[in-house]
């Protein structure tokens with residue numbers, strides 16, 4: 001089972017490293033042909049507009065949408081924006097997951113922050129909190145029908161959600177040692193195979 005990590009820009013190397021730590025083969029994906037044979041794909045954090053421009057010039061938008069019809073896709077931070085159906089004033093990028101996100105939702109004052117999140121889906125019985133790193137993060141401001149909310153900030157803001165084969169996290173699980181969200185994604189990959 002090989003997982004792809006979209007490597008057009010952003011922190012794809014950290015995801016590949018994290019997957020290698022749990023013995024999952026991972027490859028960099030830049031072109032449509034790279035998607036062949038992959039069991040799932042991670043879209044890393046980075047910058048949404050740069051991602052959009054590169055994905056368009058590499059002819060990746062439609063192949064990614066097609067991939068998402070059959071396989072598991074996980075977007076972290078900018079990757080979550082890329083997955084979302086509604087991203088505010090701009091046109092959506094892939095528009096696959098029925099969530100609305102607000103880019104840079106935490107403003108300039110709170111450019112980056114870290115917080116411990118309760119994520120019950122990670123394990124059935126009182127799992128330890130997940131230490132989450134947010135960097136110029138989006139917030140999920142609407143979760144559509146069939147979207148399961150996985151984590152909220154103490155003020156109620158949704159920061160992780162799942163819908164069918166799509167997973168969105170507003171924070172960066174690839175930057176900390178905890179591998180539980182990568183493992184959760186692998187479960188989704190197996191279920192979609």
Ligand code: GLN
Nearest residue numbers: 045046047048077078136
């Ligand atoms: N602020 C970026 C955007 O809106 C996302 C930041 C990130 O991925 N760390 O595209």
